[in-house]
Amino acid sequence: MTFVQVIDCKTDRVDELNRLMDSWIEQTKGRRTATHSMVGTDRSDSTHVIEIVEFPSYEEAMKNANLPETDRIFQEMVALCDTMPTFTDLEVLRDEQLNEAACRRFFTEALPGGDAGVFGELLTADYRDHDPANPRDVVGVEAFLREVAAWRAGFDFTFTVEDQIADGERVCTRWTWNGLHKGEFLGVTPTGRRMAMTGTTVHRCREGLICESWWQYDRLGLMGRLGVLEM
Structure with a gap:
């Protein structure tokens, strides 16, 4: 079953956060299990950033989380944020294209x-x-x-x-x-x-x-x- 993780954070260093995501994509090439990633900013608050990452399953997401680059990038992400990012894990019940x-x-x-x-x-x-x-x-x-x-x-x-x-x-x-x-x-x-x-x-x-x-x-x-x- 498709699994989606929603990462919610506050930062005024959005450009640096973007570069950090680019670094993670490059460093995990050929090993990451994420299939789709989307990052957006709140129209009413440009410091409110949400990333949505899709995986084929929860198990595949855990493989991704266990990559050493993922943990290191997460620590750098925390340093860029005003508060600790929050994570919401979703089992997808309906996915209509x-x-x-x-x-x-x-x-x-x-x-x-x-x-x-x-x-x-x-x-x-x-x-x-x-x-x-x-x-x-x-x-x-x-x-x-x-x-x-x-x-x-x-x-x-x-x-x-x-x-x-x-x-x-x-x-x-x-x-x-x-x-x-x-x-x-x-x-x-x-x-x-x-x-x-x-x-x-x-x-x-x-x-x-x-x-x-x-x-x-x-x-x-x-x-x-x-x-x-x-x-």
């Missing part, structure tokens, strides 16, 4: 069979779609729905999300697409073939909604399986 969840729903629910209402819950009104197969970007939800309709007319399909990585407002998803060629697609009459392709999509999110997408996928391979190209 909301942008990732929206992007996953985009693939598993919206694209295969979602109606306009579902897309409206996931996309901004000015949504922009970058697909290398299109000569121009597709802009707006209605225009994107026409693109989706063309794929649905040609295939019964599903997406399987293989991996997702989120960084701020961007989410990268590696996916597998499986489809049954049931109708005309790009001038190709139905073949009845089942086919698959892989791809990666980077989404940019804004206020919890997807506002932009960049696609990379094996369209050439798909056209070959449709019989349009000799492979």
Whole structure:
């Protein structure tokens, strides 16, 4: 279970504290077990500093605490603070990456069979779609729905999300697409073939909604399986 430690301290030497954290990261390279660290200052009191450190588990956190560099850095941290830092240990009960969840729903629910209402819950009104197969970007939800309709007319399909990585407002998803060629697609009459392709999509999110997408996928391979190209 994910474990989070919250370190609360008071200091007017924030720059020195930052340099101390940089030193700890450098000195524990390859041995530390922390997976995510965030430091913030209170907007109403710039001397109030909180650090949030995430670990895969409590046991991994204890391994980190037992590193000799961790104890030494902690003593130096105490010297920079006005009072003794306090520690709050949290077992994480709920951890939702909301942008990732929206992007996953985009693939598993919206694209295969979602109606306009579902897309409206996931996309901004000015949504922009970058697909290398299109000569121009597709802009707006209605225009994107026409693109989706063309794929649905040609295939019964599903997406399987293989991996997702989120960084701020961007989410990268590696996916597998499986489809049954049931109708005309790009001038190709139905073949009845089942086919698959892989791809990666980077989404940019804004206020919890997807506002932009960049696609990379094996369209050439798909056209070959449709019989349009000799492979």
